[in-house]
Amino acid sequence: MRQAHTVEQVRAAEAGPLAVLPEGALMLRAATGLAHAVIDLLGSAYGRRVTLLVGPGDNGGDTLTAGALLARRGCAVEAVLLADRAHEAGLVALRAAGGTVTRTPGRPTDVLVDGIVGIGGHPGLRDNAVAALAAYDAVPVVAVDVPSGVDVDTGRLAGPHVTADLTVTFGTHKIAHLVDPAAAACGAVHLVDIGLDLPAAGVESLQPADVAALLPVPDGVDHKYTRGVVGVRAGSTLYAGAAVLCVAGAASGLAGMVRYDGPDRVADLVRAAHPEVVAGPGRVQAWVVGSGGSETAADALARSLGDGVPLVVDADALQHLDRPVGVPAILTPHAGELARMLGVERSEVEADQLAHARRAAQEYAAVVMLKGRHTLTAAPDGRVRVTTTGLPWLATAGAGDVLAGLTGALLAGGLDTFDAASVGSWLHGAAATHAARGGPVTAGAVAATLPAAVRLVLGVT
Structure with missing residues (x-):
């Protein structure tokens, strides 16, 4: 049974037994799954250009850490920062792996990774995020956890949002991955198991x-x-x-x-x-x-x-x-x-x-x-x-x-x-x-x- 959990259920699971893991272990698990999914989409790693749109939270940290892994595999990775702050450890890892950081979007790329906001974000997008997305028209988009801007717990769309070709999510499906109209914005959905122990969900999909x-x-x-x-x-x-x-x-x-x-x-x-x-x-x-x-x-x-x-x-x-x-x-x-x-x-x-x-x-x-x-x-x-x-x-x-x-x-x-x-x-x-x-x-x-x-x-x- 494919289950779709709420943000509150996911947060509770992350704060449960997994909280005893070393700091950054969950993020590394998520980033590794994300990096592999990006390579699968591209068909190869070496010499491919990857652009990360990075917001201020842990979703941005997942994205930056995945970017570091991709850079080590030979990708040319550029992170476009869309907020005054970003996940510090993720930035350090990306730069150490040879990735670059900018605040100016628009350079040619093979794939765009949406790490603007994650499951804790509010529906809709800020103007600078909308402008950054517009700078990459017709580029394939991989969303991290959920397409930024969708309403995760209802499946609603309220304002500007990312429309992804692929969404890589972690631990469990969320309601937005299954319920339209948000599900239509997710593209194909790939689940990465990061070891969450979750309760029964109110929304599920038969297999x-x-x-x-x-x-x-x-x-x-x-x-x-x-x-x-x-x-x-x-x-x-x-x-x-x-x-x-x-x-x-x-x-x-x-x-x-x-x-x-x-x-x-x-x-x-x-x-x-x-x-x-x-x-x-x-x-x-x-x-x-x-x-x-x-x-x-x-x-x-x-x-x-x-x-x-x-x-x-x-x-x-x-x-x-x-x-x-x-x-x-x-x-x-x-x-x-x-x-x-x-x-x-x-x-x-x-x-x-x-x-x-x-x-x-x-x-x-x-x-x-x-x-x-x-x-x-x-x-x-x-x-x-x-x-x-x-x-x-x-x-x-x-x-x-x-x-x-x-x-x-x-x-x-x-x-x-x-x-x-x-x-x-x-x-x-x-x-x-x-x-x-x-x-x-x-x-x-x-x-x-x-x-x-x-x-x-x-x-x-």
């Missing part, structure tokens, strides 16, 4: 082993009913295809049976595409409602709530919800839908995704899956999982319908709402990546690739 452990895998005594029946009340005369795609996600093999309960003409299309699906009302372990529901969504939601089983509430059904929902539920809004649910502007949700997802989960007493580049799955108790699988091509019509059906299958298969939503989102992104192979992908192709994605995560060839 393949976690998904494999959570998947409802049948054993020798299971049959279709013990594996769960997922019901789908989706689609309408206007959006019949949404029902077909939602059923495709539900019929990916992760539940024992799929039942479709919707308009007769739509049911005919569903049966034609998925002959194994049972059409008509009946008992289920979970309902998926709302995908392409149009004018039928309110009635489908009311009937499903009346059945008292867990729900996945998608698309058109979201606007008919009461707070709290009243049954175990997963709500699947994108930013615009969540904004309507909370009575705020879409731009507010996009700017502070973590806070709005958590707020909605508490107000609706349900798990909220805020769909986006990094989908957030928020539980009413404040826990959040961030999905980092997927690719930009997944932003395509019908993909959300497939996700809703898949999540419903996991819910019917026995996972709780938090696990079903986060595992469903992870598998959806993994299937899309596998199906796309770097190019365009359709919703139908994502659904068809779900069994292959499950085989991969389970290690079945």
